[in-house]
Amino acid sequence: MNIIHRARRKKLENYMTEWLEQTKKPTLKPSSYARIEVTCKHQIFSTLGSTRLCNLSPALIQTTLNELSEQRSYSTVKKAYNNLYACLDFAVLRGDLDHNPARTVVLPSNRQIHDISSYSQEQIHRIVKEATSCYKNGRNRYRYGWAIILLLNTGLRVGELLYLKWKDVNIEQHYIYVHGDVSVVRSEEHYQIIEQDSPKTARSNRYVVLNNNAIQALEKLKVQIGDTTRVVATKNSTLVSPRKIHTTMMQILKRCGIEGAKDIVHALRHTFATALIRQGTDIKIVSELLGHSDVGTTLRIYYHTIEEQKHAAVTVLEDFY
Numbered sequence: 001m002n003i004i005h006r007a008r009r010k011k012l013e014n015y016m017t018e019w020l021e022q023t024k025k026p027t028l029k030p031s032s033y034a035r036i037e038v039t040c041k042h043q044i045f046s047t048l049g050s051t052r053l054c055n056l057s058p059a060l061i062q063t064t065l066n067e068l069s070e071q072r073s074y075s076t077v078k079k080a081y082n083n084l085y086a087c088l089d090f091a092v093l094r095g096d097l098d099h100n101p102a103r104t105v106v107l108p109s110n111r112q113i114h115d116i117s118s119y120s121q122e123q124i125h126r127i128v129k130e131a132t133s134c135y136k137n138g139r140n141r142y143r144y145g146w147a148i149i150l151l152l153n154t155g156l157r158v159g160e161l162l163y164l165k166w167k168d169v170n171i172e173q174h175y176i177y178v179h180g181d182v183s184v185v186r187s188e189e190h191y192q193i194i195e196q197d198s199p200k201t202a203r204s205n206r207y208v209v210l211n212n213n214a215i216q217a218l219e220k221l222k223v224q225i226g227d228t229t230r231v232v233a234t235k236n237s238t239l240v241s242p243r244k245i246h247t248t249m250m251q252i253l254k255r256c257g258i259e260g261a262k263d264i265v266h267a268l269r270h271t272f273a274t275a276l277i278r279q280g281t282d283i284k285i286v287s288e289l290l291g292h293s294d295v296g297t298t299l300r301i302y303y304h305t306i307e308e309q310k311h312a313a314v315t316v317l318e319d320f321y
Helices: 005-008 012-027 030-048 057-072 074-093 121-131 145-154 160-162 212-225 243-256 266-278 281-290 295-301 301-321
Strands: 175-178 181-186 191-196 206-209
Touching: 005 160, 012 030, 012 074, 012 121, 030 057, 030 181, 030 191, 057 074, 121 145, 121 243, 145 212, 145 266, 160 181, 160 243, 175 181, 181 243, 206 281, 266 281, 266 295, 266 301, 281 295, 295 301
Parallel strands: none
Antiparallel strands: 175 206, 181 191
């Protein structure tokens, strides 16, 4: 049995694992590779993993993706499809397959309308009051309370906030420079917090304008966190885990009696964007502030809010005559 024939008979899981380790791992940031690895393990290996490479067919792949789309989000299905397609294309280039069986497969359509979670104005008043509260001795109740205020007023992703350093902050000219990210990489044994000097997408490299609330939050953090290179840091001046911010937000919401938000920290980013859209801010500006890859992403995520604004705009004409 020659080498090519042996490759054709490999199980997809084995072949794809080799592809991941030899081809993808050297070219990706650890967090990006970890996400792909998780996608392959849970969406591809669990369904097609035991199928031999030579037995993969367009019909089998199409059925698998269709079934997956009934259980998972469009984004999850798309990631699975993209990685499977890329691996099989690699197999063709290497001569392990004559053709890519995923080439004629149709990615199931995106029937999902983003169900975003944001806070109402009344809830925000309560959150801000609690997040900035102090004990009787004047000490801040929450070490990362003012970080919550900064997230709310900038729309930063939590990883971007935790990467932010004072050299990236210009209070005099009211802006911060976002160009990195902190994330948690999962392996089979443990979780590791890592710092990456490039954020989620190319458009994520951006300048974010600071309002007075954000400037106040930065000034408070400077005093509270102390003399560190990072805007937000632990007592030992090390990286803060995104989980710490989540825990802080949980405590704040509990004391405020607020329930219902799905992703309680990311909801601050949605609140920031939703407020801008409702105030009539151009969607392109909102997209740039959020660091989305394109305006289409912003339109998809904030579809409901934009539709509300359309109806409100048209209703104005009712008073014309």
